[in-house]
Amino acid sequence: MRILIVEDDSLVAHGLKQGLQQLGYTCDVAHSAEEAEVCVADEVFDITLVDISLPKADGLSFIRKLRSRGNSLPALVLTASGSMDDTVRGLDAGADDYMIKPYRLPEVAARIRALIRRSNAISDACLRHDGLCLDSRSHTATLDGQELELTNREWAILEMLLMASPAVISKDKLVQRLAGWDKDITPNAIEVHLSRLRQKLSSGSIVIRTVRGIGYRVDAPDN
Amino acid sequence: MRLTTEHQPLSLRQRLILVLMTPLILILAASSIFDYQLAKRTANRAHDQALADNVYDLAAHLKRQLPSRTLDLTEEAEAMLRSNAPDMLYFSVIDAFGKLLAGDADLPSMAFPKDDRVEFSDGIYRGEPVRMASHRIDSHGQDYQIVVLETTEKRRQASARILTAMIVPNLAVVLATLLAVIFGVRQGLLPLHAVECDIAGRSANDLHEIELSGTPSEIRPMLGRLNELFAQVRESVGVQQRFIADAAHQLRTPLAGLQTQLDLANAEGVFSVSPERFQAIDEASARLGHLLSQLLTYARAETSCSLKEQSEVVDLGLLVENSASLFLDAALAKHIDLGFDIAPARARGFPWMLLEALSNLIDNALRYSPDGGTVTVHCGNDNGQPFLGVEDSGPGIPEEHVRHVFERFYRIPGSPGHGCGLGLAIVQEIAELHDARLVFLPMSLGGLHVRIVFPQISEER
Numbered sequence: 001m002r003i004l005i006v007e008d009d010s011l012v013a014h015g016l017k018q019g020l021q022q023l024g025y026t027c028d029v030a031h032s033a034e035e036a037e038v039c040v041a042d043e044v045f046d047i048t049l050v051d052i053s054l055p056k057a058d059g060l061s062f063i064r065k066l067r068s069r070g071n072s073l074p075a076l077v078l079t080a081s082g083s084m085d086d087t088v089r090g091l092d093a094g095a096d097d098y099m100i101k102p103y104r105l106p107e108v109a110a111r112i113r114a115l116i117r118r119s120n121a122i123s124d125a126c127l128r129h130d131g132l133c134l135d136s137r138s139h140t141a142t143l144d145g146q147e148l149e150l151t152n153r154e155w156a157i158l159e160m161l162l163m164a165s166p167a168v169i170s171k172d173k174l175v176q177r178l179a180g181w182d183k184d185i186t187p188n189a190i191e192v193h194l195s196r197l198r199q200k201l202s203s204g205s206i207v208i209r210t211v212r213g214i215g216y217r218v219d220a221p222d223n
Numbered sequence: 224m225r226l227t228t229e230h231q232p233l234s235l236r237q238r239l240i241l242v243l244m245t246p247l248i249l250i251l252a253a254s255s256i257f258d259y260q261l262a263k264r265t266a267n268r269a270h271d272q273a274l275a276d277n278v279y280d281l282a283a284h285l286k287r288q289l290p291s292r293t294l295d296l297t298e299e300a301e302a303m304l305r306s307n308a309p310d311m312l313y314f315s316v317i318d319a320f321g322k323l324l325a326g327d328a329d330l331p332s333m334a335f336p337k338d339d340r341v342e343f344s345d346g347i348y349r350g351e352p353v354r355m356a357s358h359r360i361d362s363h364g365q366d367y368q369i370v371v372l373e374t375t376e377k378r379r380q381a382s383a384r385i386l387t388a389m390i391v392p393n394l395a396v397v398l399a400t401l402l403a404v405i406f407g408v409r410q411g412l413l414p415l416h417a418v419e420c421d422i423a424g425r426s427a428n429d430l431h432e433i434e435l436s437g438t439p440s441e442i443r444p445m446l447g448r449l450n451e452l453f454a455q456v457r458e459s460v461g462v463q464q465r466f467i468a469d470a471a472h473q474l475r476t477p478l479a480g481l482q483t484q485l486d487l488a489n490a491e492g493v494f495s496v497s498p499e500r501f502q503a504i505d506e507a508s509a510r511l512g513h514l515l516s517q518l519l520t521y522a523r524a525e526t527s528c529s530l531k532e533q534s535e536v537v538d539l540g541l542l543v544e545n546s547a548s549l550f551l552d553a554a555l556a557k558h559i560d561l562g563f564d565i566a567p568a569r570a571r572g573f574p575w576m577l578l579e580a581l582s583n584l585i586d587n588a589l590r591y592s593p594d595g596g597t598v599t600v601h602c603g604n605d606n607g608q609p610f611l612g613v614e615d616s617g618p619g620i621p622e623e624h625v626r627h628v629f630e631r632f633y634r635i636p637g638s639p640g641h642g643c644g645l646g647l648a649i650v651q652e653i654a655e656l657h658d659a660r661l662v663f664l665p666m667s668l669g670g671l672h673v674r675i676v677f678p679q680i681s682e683e684r
Contacts (some may be wrong), residue, residue, distance in 0.1 A: 009476045015483030022490055060392055080472035080479075096260070101475040102512045105486040167548040212562025214547050 003046040033057035067094035166220040368479035515644040538601040566603030588615035614672035
């Protein structure tokens with residue numbers, strides 16, 4: 001896994017680099033948007049961490065340029081201003097996620113893993129999570145190497161939860177998702193599907209948590 | 224805010240009404256007095272003429288009997304003189320030597336007339352005001368004086384009638400004028416009132432320009448100057464916000480660096496000899512980070528009020544749903560059952576601020592609830608008013624601290640956790656900005672139940 005860190009503050013940049021290296025990632029640092037553009041033109045990265053405020057062109061313009069060239073390199077924005085406007089602008093520019101400084105290394109690592117998981121699910125059509133693998137090409141699911149029988153509805157629910165993990169998915173959203181198959185699906189029916197899913201996943205370490213009054217979520221793998 | 228002083232100056236309306244009405248009433252009063260005098264004089268002249276006729280009748284009657292030493296006035300003549308209802312007539316006839324020839328002896332004396340004209344004067348007879356007429360007749364070379372007295376009842380009645388006839392229409396005119404002036408002044412001042420409502424209705428931080436079109440030209444320069452001031456303040460708010468954004472970056476970036484280095488040093492085993500030192504530094508830097516973000520939120524919320532017109536309709540249900548992902552892990556770490564009770568509700572405001580306010584309430588609830596406690600986040604409509612609420616099973620706020628908890632940096636003595644005392648102050652500030660109220664509800668979970676109650680939403684804005 002190769003990460004491009006675009007950050008002008010060397011204390012932060014080197015801290016991130018060392019921390020992520022210890023977790024087994026390969027890291028390169030660019031100190032400006034211009035330098036970062038040269039890096040992505042020459043090399044292939046799996047993810048980039050981008051600070052919004054950079055000396056000349058800002059981080060958002062870098063991401064915008066990436067996207068306009070059709071480069072879908074996952075981008076995690078690190079912002080110091082912490083205002084909603086900035087984060088919205090970041091997501092509009094094509095960023096995949098954002099974090100507000102100051103952040104802790106384990107948090108950053110978790111976000112990176114989630115982003116990589118999502119981008120892999122798109123690129124090789126395989127969603128992996130704690131020993132579980134959903135392969136959407138062959139439509140087969142395996143848990144710790146063993147094949148798992150899932151109905152279409154269970155598949156759709158699990159896929160949605162895994163893609164969003166560790167965020168919470170509301171029952172309403174699941175109902176909307178399943179409405180394509182089943183026009184009259186009720187929140188109660190969702191509960192039935194969930195309890196079957198839990199049974200099927202009980203041998204693994206995946207936890208589908210019920211969040212009282214809202215819905216469900218799958219804990220992040222390191223939890 | 225209105226200042227109440229003991230001697231409040233007159234309002235513009237009062238001043239206009241006073242200035243218009245005082246001369247109007249004075250003019251009306253003067254003209255009434257003049258008209259009354261004129262009418263009374265005319266009436267008196269007519270009555271005098273009638274009195275004079277009586278005098279001439281009497282004179283004709285007398286001439287026939289003179290120069291007899293004693294006059295014999297027939298009953299009829301006397302009756303004629305005395306039947307002048309409602310007034311009484313009295314008369315006397317004296318010769319040039321003052322000797323009474325006929326009539327009443329006690330009549331007030333009048334100067335002997337020099338010519339043949341009837342002379343009039345006012346007097347008192349038997350305690351009543353009277354009008355007197357005196358006339359000289361000569362008969363057979365002798366002069367005689369006839370004095371006729373009339374009580375003034377008819378004249379008094381005529382005066383009263385004239386007065387009534389004058390005063391009623393005049394009062395009506397005064398009243399009509401007063402109403403017209405009050406109505407006119409009110410109508411004339413309506414545009415001023417509209418401007419006053421616009422300015423008085425704003426919050427202290429609402430700095431949008433006053434619409435000049437439709438305002439009277441007299442106050443336009445003043446409003447223009449006000450708009451300039453608003454613009455200046457808006458600009459300085461902008462400068463302040465840019466400063467905050469810069470400060471945020473300048474403070475947060477090194478803090479991020481510091482925490483990363485700390486995590487690295489810990490991972491490298493630098494603190495293996497004294498892990499409690501890492502704990503202490505870690506905690507301190509976490510608190511610093513929390514304080515910093517709280518301070519910036521507070522400052523940003525405080526300076527955002529001028530942007531009120533940029534507010535939007537916020538789906539509170541969605542907001543609560545989003546907060547779930549933010550706090551679930553913190554709740555799990557303390558084995559707290561974090562639950563949600565979402566009913567559809569929408570309020571007007573700024574999504575980021577509302578999320579900050581809700582986050583602060585949830586953060587407080589999680590901080591002060593014991594391990595294994597319960598926290599429930601609510602949203603919905605109560606009597607049409609949308610609300611966000613958080614209730615917990617923590618210790619609540621003791622009575623004596625309730626009024627202090629909204630003060631910045633106030634912490635309840637002895638409370639656990641590492642709060643900086645800005646949380647509720649931020650919630651309060653954001654609530655105020657949204658014209659919302661903070662309400663403490665009866666606690667069903669045993670701890671605190673706080674609600675932000677928003678005004679009913681008006682869709683048309």
